[in-house]
Amino acid sequence: xxxxxxxxxxxxxxxxxxxxxxxxxxxxxxxxxxxxxxxxxxxxxxxxxxxxxxxxxxxxxxxxxxxxxxxxxxxxxxxxxxxxxxxxxxxxxxxxxxxxxxxxxxxxxxxxxxxxxxxxxxxxxxxxxxxxxxxxxxxxxxxxxxxxxxxxxxxxxxxxxxxxxxxxxxxxxxxxxxxxxxxxxxxxxxxxxxxxxxxxxxxxxxxxxxxxxxxxxxxxxxxxxxxxxxxxxxxxxxxxxxxxxxxxxxxxxxxxxxxx
Numbered sequence: 001x002x003x004x005x006x007x008x009x010x011x012x013x014x015x016x017x018x019x020x021x022x023x024x025x026x027x028x029x030x031x032x033x034x035x036x037x038x039x040x041x042x043x044x045x046x047x048x049x050x051x052x053x054x055x056x057x058x059x060x061x062x063x064x065x066x067x068x069x070x071x072x073x074x075x076x077x078x079x080x081x082x083x084x085x086x087x088x089x090x091x092x093x094x095x096x097x098x099x100x101x102x103x104x105x106x107x108x109x110x111x112x113x114x115x116x117x118x119x120x121x122x123x124x125x126x127x128x129x130x131x132x133x134x135x136x137x138x139x140x141x142x143x144x145x146x147x148x149x150x151x152x153x154x155x156x157x158x159x160x161x162x163x164x165x166x167x168x169x170x171x172x173x174x175x176x177x178x179x180x181x182x183x184x185x186x187x188x189x190x191x192x193x194x195x196x197x198x199x200x201x202x203x204x205x206x207x208x209x210x211x212x213x214x215x216x217x218x219x220x221x222x223x224x225x226x227x228x229x230x231x232x233x234x235x236x237x238x239x240x241x242x243x244x245x246x247x248x249x250x251x252x253x254x255x256x257x258x259x260x
Contacts, residue, residue, distance in 0.1 A: 001095065001245065003032055004086045008238040011079060015234040019178045021075035026082055033086030051109060052088045059084035059112045076233045083241070084112040095245055101256060102248020111244070117251040118240030119233070126231060127163035134162050148221065149194045150183065157196045165228035170213050173227050181208045182226040185215045192220055 007029045011021045041049050063080040066072035072080070090107045097103060107114035138145055145167075146158055165182045173179055185194050194215075197208075215221045243250060 001087070001091055003029070003036065004083060004241065005238075007082075008079065008234065008241060011075065012232065012235045012238045015075060015232040019230060019232065021079075021234065023078075026075075026078040029082045030085055033082055037085060037088065048089070055088040055110045055112070056081075056084045058110060062113075062116070072233065076237065079234055079237055080112060080116060083115055083237075087111050087115075090114070090248075091245075097244075097246060097248035099247050099253065102253060104249040104252030107244070107249045107252070114249040114252075115237065115240045115244050117249060118243050119236040120240075121250050121254075122236040122239050122243075123231060123233060130163050130166060133166050137167055143222075149192075150196060153196045157198055160198045161196055161226055165226050167224040168227050169223050170209070170216055170225055171223075173209060173225065174213070176229075179227050179229050180205055181212060182228050183212070184208050185211050185221065194221060196226065 007025060011025050014021045014025075037052065041052055060081050063072065063077040066080075067074065067077040088111060089109060090103055090111050092103065092108070104114065134145065144151070145162070146153065161182055168179070173181060181197070183194060183196050185192065187193075192215075212221070212225050216223050216225075247253070
């Protein structure tokens with residue numbers, strides 16, 4: 001618990017400051033976690049060794065899936081994998097959550113999913129901020145949120161953009177290296193088109209910004225474009241870990257609250 005918390009706090013700080021985490025963090029974390037977990041299992045609870053392997057395998061699979069789907073960055077996925085190696089099961093023998101019903105059946109056998117669920121809930125709160133910011137911007141400027149060919153984009157794409165991004169000037173987008181454009185333009189045989197990008201990537205960011213800037217200079221689009229700050233997910237993962245220690249599985253608690 002101490003090793004995981006210390007390393008994740010450092011990784012969160014690095015993610016916040018630079019939006020990058022050195023691979024050396026995970027190279028240090030994973031072996032220490034493996035030695036501590038295996039020592040505990042071999043000395044005190046060898047019957048759970050197979051379950052440990054299952055937990056690590058499922059979590060690694062989930063981490064890869066999230067990474068290739070664009071939902072997690074490389075550091076986020078590696079952090080989830082390392083957490084599985086370090087904390088496969090809820091550490092109830094050492095630390096009991098303050099809420100008696102906080103331990104879900106799942107958290108007692110695949111603890112990383114509890115931490116992941118908590119992290120997703122905290123990240124979702126940021127969506128509320130994004131929506132409120134976009135509504136305020138719309139009311140203040142009295143312009144359409146999705147102008148031109150963006151109006152023809154699917155309802156689903158528009159919703160995802162509204163909860164994860166906001167409009168900002170191209171000048172600010174150029175200055176803020178950790179903010180990524182959520183739209184792109186093309187000028188081909190079908191004419192000029194402006195389209196949304198639901199899952200922006202770091203690769204090719206500068207080229208997209210250049211295309212948007214050229215379109216603005218030529219008067220084809222206005223100077224405000226959709227962009228996303230690229231949330232430092234590791235902060236939410238670390239917060240999810242701390243809350244899991246003290247309160248347990250928030251998803252489980254919410255389900256019990258609403259379903260009785």
